[in-house]
Amino acid sequence: MTDPQIALVMLGLFIVLVFAGFPIAFTLMAMGIGFGYYAYYDEGRMFRGLNRLAEEAGGLERFQATLDGYFNNNVFDLFINQTYTVMANEVLTAVPLFLFMGYVVERANIVDRLFSTLNIASKNVPGSMGVAALVTCALFATATGIVGAVVTLMGLLALPAMLRARYDRSFASGIICAGGTLGILIPPSIMLIVYAAASGTSIVRLYAGALLPGFLLAGLYMVYIVSRAVLQPSVAPKPTRDEVPDMPLGELLWLLLTSFLPLALLILAVLGSILGGLATPTEAASIGALGGLVLAVAYRALTFQRLRESVYLTVRTTAMVCWLFVGSYIFSSVFSYLGGEHLISEFVTGLDLTPLQFLILAQIIIFLLGWPLEWSEIIIIFVPIFLPLLAIFEVDPLFFGILVALNLQTSFLTPPMAMSAYYLKGIAPPEVRLVEIFKGVMPFLGMVFLAMVLLYNFPSLVYALPNYFYGN
Structure with missing residues (x-):
């Protein structure tokens, strides 16, 4: 058996072990060291x-x-x-800081105020409670970047309120599941930091390139919610005065000032300092972590117990990401040394694909990998297999990264392994069935595919801001 064939056996065995339920990071390290001992054997x-x-x-x-x-x-x-x-790796230093900011904000009791205020402010908009839930999900997901936390918290807060307001169960569930995943696309996204570290792409340009696609996807979600409420009022009835009372303008502005504005300013400060060149991502993440603590103190929600939980969850998640990187680096180095990367490159180039066909093939593979794997595993382990092929097909790693970030929205929304649906089902009322949640996320899944098509046909959506801020 030749070395490249052994490399393919190595890759196939890894996939089998992952499906068997073995811990991915330690499986990568064990296989990398095991096959690497053979690869680097020198008597x-x-x-x-x-x-x-x-x-x-x-x-x-x-x-x-x-x-x-x-x-x-x-x-x-x-x-x-x-x-x-x-x-x-200086880029990865930002990961624990952004995670800490997210966990502190999650425990600062901001979301309930934010949803209530936006619900009142948008009461005259068709599907107002759905609109308020989506905006809250998007803002909170952007601040935390932790999909499970956003979907769970919004499922506890917004879903019961929407059901009491006679919203269709599938429609309400789909809004929360889709809105909760936006944080892995809209900066400051932890996923983009991990992609930057794996691909060597500038995280600053990635953040700038992801802004418009992120707003595009959120806008498509918003258009769908409002249009569905207009065309089918029974799925999102207009709230009664008892459900959403009238409020004087001054009082409403005060609520917006104390609930929406602080979190929005924190996100803008972090993102603005990065895009404006005032701070590196790590420095901006430090500002965000400090800002999260200040918000928690201002809302009188900072306790020793919550601080300890935030630190523990930050350390646990960071350790998982870093060990995945260690395992992936070892695995990919041995895989490449044995000739596996060259074999795959020869196979793909032998298919005589156009750049569009290559992009479609790569996105289909990533879409399918999203069923059994988390986004972190896909970015750290499998995306680097595609990276050497980008130069062959003249695909910009920046553009490819944004497409992947859009595509990974589907990994949380696609049955049968739609993790957002399972997060929501775990805390939803008993009458909300899993099949109803799956049904609710399908239209939003279509919006993701539409956004990917628009992105390919209008690449200026990705390049406009990076070129404006930093040149071609």
Whole structure:
């Protein structure tokens, strides 16, 4: 068996083990070290410098020298170097800071005020409660970037209110599931940070490029909600005065000032400092983490218990991402050294695809991977397989990254493994069935595909802001 064939066996075995339920990060490391021991095996290195000691020594010392020789393999140097590379990666430093900001904001009791205020402010808009839920989801998801937390919290807060207002169960569920996933696309997105670290793309240009597509997708969601409420009023009845009371303009402005504005300003400060070149992503994330603490104090929601939970969840999630990077780096290095990357490149180029066909094929594969895998695993493990092919098909990594970010919305919305639906079902009232939630997310899934088509046909949606701020 040739080395490239062994590389394909390595990849196939990894996929089998993932589906069998083994921890992905440690499976990557174990397989990388195991196959890497074969790939980097050098008999001369193993015993060079130790033979003389083994000859002169005897008994236990000779056995120890021989044992040391078996561990004298380049794969262990690779493991140490890749671990250090991840620890020294300045881009990844922003991940725990943004996570901490999100977890603190999540526990600051901001969302209930925000949803109530937006519900009152939009009461004359068709599907007003759905509009308020979507805007709250989008703003909260942008601030946290944690899909599960947004969907769960909004499911506890907004879904019961929408059901009491006689909203269709599928329609209401779809709004919350789709709105909760927007945080992995709209900056400051943790997913884009991870993609930047994996691909070497500028995170600043990625943030600028993701803004318009993110607003486009949120706008498509909004158009669908309002249009559906107009064309089919029974799915989103107009609220009664008892459900949403009238409020003087001054009081409404005060509510907006104290609920919507602080969170919006925090996001704008973080994002504006990055796009304006005033701070690096890591420095801006530090500002965001401090701002989250200030908001929690201002809302009198900062307690030692909540702070401890935020720190614990931040450390746990960061450790998962970083170990995934370590495992992925080792796995991909060995896979490439054995010739697997070259074999895949030859196979894909042999198909004689056009750039459009390559993009469609890559997005279909990522779409299918979204069923069993989380976005972090797809970005860290599988997207790097496509990256060497981008130059062959003259695809810009920036454009490809935004397409992937859009596509990964589907990984949370596509049955049978739609994680947003399962998050919502876990806390929804018993009468809300899982099949109804699946039915509700399908139109939003169509909006994602529409946004991807628009993005390909109008690439200026991606390039306009990066070129305006930073040149071509």
